[in-house]
Amino acid sequence: MERIKNQGASIKALLAVWGCLLLAAATGAQALGYVHELTGSANVRTGSASPRALNVGDLVDQGQTVATGLNSTAIIKFEDGQVMAMHEQSSFVVQQYQYNKQQVSASRMAFEVLRGGLRFITGVIGATNRNAVRISAGNATIGIRGTDGTIVYDPATRVVSTAVNAGAIAMTTPLGTQTIGVGAFSTASPSAPPAPPAPIASAAPAVQQAVTALIQQAVPVNTPVVVQVSARAVAAQAQALALQQQAVQQPADTALQQAAQQALQQAQQAVAEAVAAAQTAYQQAINAGAVPPAPPAPVPGQPPVPAPKPPAAAPKPPAEATVPVVPPPLVPPPTAPPGGGAASPS
Numbered sequence: 001m002e003r004i005k006n007q008g009a010s011i012k013a014l015l016a017v018w019g020c021l022l023l024a025a026a027t028g029a030q031a032l033g034y035v036h037e038l039t040g041s042a043n044v045r046t047g048s049a050s051p052r053a054l055n056v057g058d059l060v061d062q063g064q065t066v067a068t069g070l071n072s073t074a075i076i077k078f079e080d081g082q083v084m085a086m087h088e089q090s091s092f093v094v095q096q097y098q099y100n101k102q103q104v105s106a107s108r109m110a111f112e113v114l115r116g117g118l119r120f121i122t123g124v125i126g127a128t129n130r131n132a133v134r135i136s137a138g139n140a141t142i143g144i145r146g147t148d149g150t151i152v153y154d155p156a157t158r159v160v161s162t163a164v165n166a167g168a169i170a171m172t173t174p175l176g177t178q179t180i181g182v183g184a185f186s187t188a189s190p191s192a193p194p195a196p197p198a199p200i201a202s203a204a205p206a207v208q209q210a211v212t213a214l215i216q217q218a219v220p221v222n223t224p225v226v227v228q229v230s231a232r233a234v235a236a237q238a239q240a241l242a243l244q245q246q247a248v249q250q251p252a253d254t255a256l257q258q259a260a261q262q263a264l265q266q267a268q269q270a271v272a273e274a275v276a277a278a279q280t281a282y283q284q285a286i287n288a289g290a291v292p293p294a295p296p297a298p299v300p301g302q303p304p305v306p307a308p309k310p311p312a313a314a315p316k317p318p319a320e321a322t323v324p325v326v327p328p329p330l331v332p333p334p335t336a337p338p339g340g341g342a343a344s345p346s
Contacts, residue, residue: 031059032079032094033061033078033079034227034230034234035059035074036220036234037073037074037075038055038073038074038075039072039074040070040088042072044058045065046063047063054066054074056237057236059231060078061094062095062097066092067090070088073088074086078097078123079099080099080123080285081122081123081222081282083120083220083296085121085219087117088116090115090118091114092111104129104285104289107128107129107132108125108132109132110134111134111136112135112137113136113137113153116153117213117214118152118214120149120151121147121148122147122222122294123293124285124291126293127147128290130145137160139174140172142169142172143169143170144167146166147166147222147293147294147295148166148294148297149163149165149180152207160187160188161185162186163203164180164183166297171186173188173193175188175192175193176193183199185211223282223292224285226278229270229273229278230278233267233273233274236263237267237270243260244260244264
């Protein structure tokens with residue numbers, strides 16, 4: 001009897017956490033992005049306030065600093081489709097984010113890398129107006145000339161390294177500018193201008209390690225989303241997975257099996273809603289003058305991701321979602337059926 005009580009308390013605790021995650025994702029009227037994926041630990045801090053722990057599905061706003069812990073990674077996705085994939089012990093600040101859904105070309109965003117490694121994949125803001133995106137690290141400013149790049153910054157030495165996975169970027173410091181193409185990197189410091197581009201294989205070991213680790217991450221498609229809806233979906237998936245894992249370990253616990261099944265059904269519904277909302281958001285962006293973004297670089301060993309193309313009319317979501325608890329990518333370019341390069345919705 002005591003064992004049953006403990007199991008019931010465990011289920012209630014998990015469902016309570018799930019409820020908190022969904023509530024957090026549903027509130028925050030001015031949310032700009034959300035935690036799409038998280039391994040290990042991460043936190044967020046607003047101004048000088050104390051940091052708070054992040055969970056999958058939590059929202060991210062302008063003025064906040066996001067940081068990952070040791071052996072931890074995170075993927076933050078923004079409303080226009082911009083993706084920021086974080087290496088361990090890394091942090092960045094959302095300095096500015098203004099997504100004009102009526103005139104996409106008038107949008108602006110600015111980020112500052114404070115330490116560690118960060119992979120950035122441009123959404124419709126950067127695809128429509130490359131001058132609208134600014135990423136800084138130390139005394140360097142990164143100009144977008146393509147879709148997929150990595151920045152590695154050491155605040156102790158103030159050395160900035162940039163590498164390109166797809167497209168091109170320009171790194172500018174007070175001492176000069178270098179344009180860097182696919183497969184190349186450049187390094188700059190306060191006392192030296194950006195170095196001429198060289199193959200990533202010749203970069204410092206720490207830079208190579210960060211670039212390799214970040215390119216191995218499966219990232220979501222870089223097209224627009226409805227932030228709160230996608231946040232609810234990934235939070236629901238995370239909680240359904242947690243309950244399923246417990247249910248597998250305790251097959252005789254009927255209440256736990258029922259709770260896991262209910263969580264799965266709710267996650268499937270949330271994912272279907274996120275897919276439909278994202279397709280509509282993408283179509284609205286195109287109608288507002290957005291240029292479809294080029295896809296991110298493929299994970300080594302996998303086929304290239306097709307360039308996203310908006311549908312002539314947003315397809316209806318399926319009557320019944322068939323997404324497993326650990327789903328395949330769910331929000332491809334809206335012209336394709338669910339499947340592709342992301343491990344969760346949108």
